[in-house]
Amino acid sequence: xxxxxxxxxxxxLLGGIYALIALGLNLIFGVIRVVNFAHAELVMLGMYGxxxxxxxxxxxxxxxxxxxxxxxxxFGLAIQRLVIQPLQNEHMMQMFATFALLTILQxxxxxxxxxxxxxxxxxxxxxxxxxxxxxxxxxxxIVFVAVTVLSVLLHYFLKSTLTxxxxxxxxxxxxSARLMGIDVERTFIVTFGIGAALAGVAGVLLAPVxxxxxxxxxxxxxxxxxxxxxxxxxxxxxxxxxxxxVGVIEAFAGTFIDPELKQAIWFLIFVLVLVVRPTGLFGQxxxxxxxxxxxx
Numbered sequence: 507x508x509x510x511x512x513x514x515x516x517x518x519l520l521g522g523i524y525a526l527i528a529l530g531l532n533l534i535f536g537v538i539r540v541v542n543f544a545h546a547e548l549v550m551l552g553m554y555g556x557x558x559x560x561x562x563x564x565x566x567x568x569x570x571x572x573x574x575x576x577x578x579x580x581f582g583l584a585i586q587r588l589v590i591q592p593l594q595n596e597h598m599m600q601m602f603a604t605f606a607l608l609t610i611l612q613x614x615x616x617x618x619x620x621x622x623x624x625x626x627x628x629x630x631x632x633x634x635x636x637x638x639x640x641x642x643x644x645x646x647x648i649v650f651v652a653v654t655v656l657s658v659l660l661h662y663f664l665k666s667t668l669t670x671x672x673x674x675x676x677x678x679x680x681x682s683a684r685l686m687g688i689d690v691e692r693t694f695i696v697t698f699g700i701g702a703a704l705a706g707v708a709g710v711l712l713a714p715v716x717x718x719x720x721x722x723x724x725x726x727x728x729x730x731x732x733x734x735x736x737x738x739x740x741x742x743x744x745x746x747x748x749x750x751x752v753g754v755i756e757a758f759a760g761t762f763i764d765p766e767l768k769q770a771i772w773f774l775i776f777v778l779v780l781v782v783r784p785t786g787l788f789g790q791x792x793x794x795x796x797x798x799x800x801x802x
Contacts, residue, residue, distance in 0.1 A: 508638060509761055509762070512638050512639050513754075513757045513760075513762070514757070514758075515640045516757040517753045517755070517756065517757030518750055518753060518754060519646045519647075519649070520756060520757060521750035521752060521753025522646070522649050522650035522654075522750070522753070523649055523712065523726075523749075523753070524726070524729045524730060524733050524748075524749035524752050525653045525745055525749025525753075526649060526656070526711065526712070526749070527545070527549055527708050527726045527729075527733075528733040528734050528748065528749055529657065529742070529745050530548075530700070530702065530703070530705045530708070531545045531701065531730050531731070531745075532737070532739070532740060532745040533660070533697060533742075534697060534701035536677060536739055537673055537676065537677050537693070537697040537740070538586070538694050538697060538698060540590055540600050540601070541600075541604065542701070543601070543727070544604045544611060545604075545701070546608075546722075546724070546726045546727035546730065547607070547608050547612060547723045548581075548582070548702050548705035548706070548709070549705045549706075549708045549709045549723060550612075550615065550723045551578060551581075551615070551705075551709060552575075552578055552705060552706040552707070552709015553709040553710075553712060553716070553722065554615060554619075554624075555570065555573070555574040555577065555578070555709065556570045556574055556709060556710045557624055557713065557718060559573055559574065560626055566628060567626050567628045567713055567714055568628065568711075570710055571707065571710050574706045574709065574710050575703050575706040575707055578702045578703055578705060578706030578709070579700065579703035579706065582698045582705075583695050583698065583702075585607065585702070586694055586695045586699070587695055589603050590603065590604075594694075608723070612723070613720075616720040619719075619720060621720065623718060623719050624717070624718040627714065628645065628714045630645065632644075635647065645715050648711060649715065652711055654746070656704070656707065657746040661743075664742070672688050672693050673693055673696070673697055675688055676690050676693045676694070677740065728769070729752060732772065732773060733748040733749045733752050736748045736751065736752065736779055736780075736787060737751075737786050737787055738785055738786030739785070739786060741786070741788040743788050744786055747787070747788065748786070755768075755771060755775060756771075759771040759772065
């Protein structure tokens with residue numbers, strides 16, 4: 507019984523990390539319909555941006571949110587305007603462009619760091635909470651709380667603000683949105699910027715958790731795509747609960763089956779879910795709306 511409880515706690519904490527990364531990825535895919543392979547590299551840039559803020563400005567890592575998130579948001583605006591938008595009628599080329607961006611960002615960071623690993627320390631790292639045999643560190647607890655708050659705020663933003671409603675209108679029917687006077691291209695740019703800013707939030711919050719390396723994005727991207735498709739394309743709730751499901755499955759598989767097979771097992775369940783429900787757990791057949799969707 508203790509093993510079950512411990513695996514559940516570990517899985518939820520791991521799921522919080524996956525969900526945090528998947529939020530921005532799911533928003534971009536749901537609105538712009540771009541498979542952004544470079545999303546994990548944006549998270550990586552956020553982590554290195556946090557390291558720079560700590561070493562150069564000598565501030566607490568979490569305060570670097572005020573610097574890193576806006577800068578990555580602007581970087582996301584530039585990517586959409588200069589890379590994705592010129593290829594908007596070539597969806598395969600858009601996908602290849604994001605893959606090329608992945609390689610470029612990795613190699614640029616590798617050139618500057620020479621592949622050396624770095625760590626970000628924070629004053630709260632030694633704090634934590636004991637749940638059974640599992641010690642929940644403050645850094646991982648902050649990630650879990652943050653992704654929960656961000657999911658709720660993103661839901662509210664998409665449902666209640668003028669910009670959020672414009673995003674939903676563009677997602678449902680671009681042509682009708684144009685006829686209503688909505689600037690579709692501007693909406694795409696804003697959406698990619700928000701997605702990149704969310705990647706920046708993930709980078710800042712995960713910097714104290716992981717050792718930084720140029721290839722660290724590879725630890726997240728497959729899981730993030732699995733979360734997006736499992737939870738439902740374009741669904742905020744799908745990104746959140748999908749992350750939790752993937753994290754719990756990985757933790758239970760690692761404890762009760764074989765740690766080497768944990769990722770293979772949740773990918774197997776991921777495939778089975780898609781066979782039964784191709785739109786994902788929280789997606790709706792024919793639905794295009796972004797936000798918390800109710801399952802039909």
